[in-house]
Amino acid sequence: MNQKSRHAWLVFVALGIGLALLPFLVDAGLGRSWVRILDLALLYVMLALGLNIVVGYAGLLDLGYIAFYAVGAYCYALLASPMFGLHLPFWVLLPLGALVAGLFGVLLGTPTLRLRGDYLAIVTLGFGEIIRIFLNNLNAPINITNGPQGVNQIDPISIAGLSLGKTQVLFGVTFSSPHLYYYLFLILTLVVIFVSMRLQDSRIGRAWAAIREDEVAAEAMGINVRNIKLLAFAMGASFGGLAGGLFAGFQGFISPESFNLMESIMILCMIVLGGMGNIPGVILGAVLLTVLPEALRYIGDLQRAWLGHVVIDPSDLRMLLFGFALILMMLFRPAGLLPSRQRKRELSAAGDIAEQEQASVYDARH
């Protein structure tokens, strides 16, 4: 084994051990609530990677992505709660959630096929809201979603009789519920990462890159632009649906409120901040934007300790700092923290010049 591959192995093993021990370290250092935040971060990584397929790979700006998360979550919630008295097992519910969300992806993707850029963004934004409003109002005349009250008492995920909703002792080690969910989410996140990587390097991934660059030229290469776009919507949506199902089981309660426009924008920010189209960047963006707002809560405590009372509400501060961070990013690292190769090119000075040149040639001709 040569030096380089041995290094790669060491990093790999260290990373594996680190990820396996992480919830225990976090639990001991920061407390149980942070293990939950870790679980949520993993869900957001899955969501961000799903949206990255649509926005990063295929270049289709989707502002209603949270709708697919909602579809997955409601799919799980309605089939595993006292709502209809159904309690389907987890291994049926998760693929089903992904599948149904994928179908919704195609359903919502079809009317938008001719749209691009701003127009696509507006229409997808509308779709996202339509789903949320439907969930909010489908409690009459027949009660399907239980309306704004949401669905509660959702069955926790249980694998082979082992409920992840309760503390379990395995091999003499005590795992609390957030710990158990952490491991499940971690495994599924790794699967999602693997699928994302394979997709990027596949023929489909190349076709997505082509339609992102130039749809007309892509069509001239023999790419069926319509189907390839729908596939991007479906794949992205099914990742969202998967994460949604996990969220429902993990949280035990969902309501339409959890799936508002702000959430869609948050996920989009994760991939923009981290580096659109680049998997490590997207993961970093998702983790940062889940963990940092939580860390900001401590600012409230700090204020109380130093000043005796809370001057600025941490939740106000969150949006302020967030906006500030985005502006700084756009100024100094417009392609994201860990940009993709192509994105870097696109935003590099040389790329700009060539673009301008081409645009001026084009203008001269028309």
Add this chain to the structure above:
Amino acid sequence: MSLLAIQHLSVSYGNIQAVSRADFTVDEGERVCLIGANGAGKTTLLKAIAGMLPVAHGAIHFAGQSITRLASHQIVHLGLALVPEGRGIFSRLSVQENLAMGAYIRRDKAAVQQETNEIYQRFPRLGERRNQPAGQLSGGEQQMLAIGRALLSRPRLLLLDEPSMGLAPLMVKTIFETIADVAERGVSVLLVEQNARLALATCERGLVMERGEIALQGAAATLAQDATIQRAYFGV
């Protein structure tokens, strides 16, 4: 039998008829050029053949099959490739990636690799810059890339839309040599070109388009001698 047969073809943008009742053929291995003034309908005609615009009336047959209603991605599979006006390269993808997109419909990786290397030999500049974004190439290099990419789909007929547009004279010469060379190897060529003199010198047959109609067609050498054409398009 002719490779491409156009019968009474009309194409409209809404109420405006851009091409009306065009009739012509391109034979296997033949080089045909389509010349005419700005707005005569040349590009429209080419786009309609490639399946990028809907046909209002008439029929297009390619290799004995009707392609009148086929989508452009389906037409590529039959062996008809278009090098669009403005080249349509993927400017943020590398030269190599652009060429790979040209071979999108093919599964024979080894042959694609070999043909890609042939393209690098023919255009050494592309080989040198294979890992650079295609947007950083000069106009002429981009045109070469666009032609190379189209050839990688192994077309029987290559449609070229204004390949000389905006290029330096030396580059135009190289491009036209390439076109002649492509035809030499049995690929039919239908060339839309503003530079009528050069187009007629490169091709065997010429079509002259005026206000959406094919006004004249005949052997390129004959057309090149035609006094009206000389006056209208050569600026003599």
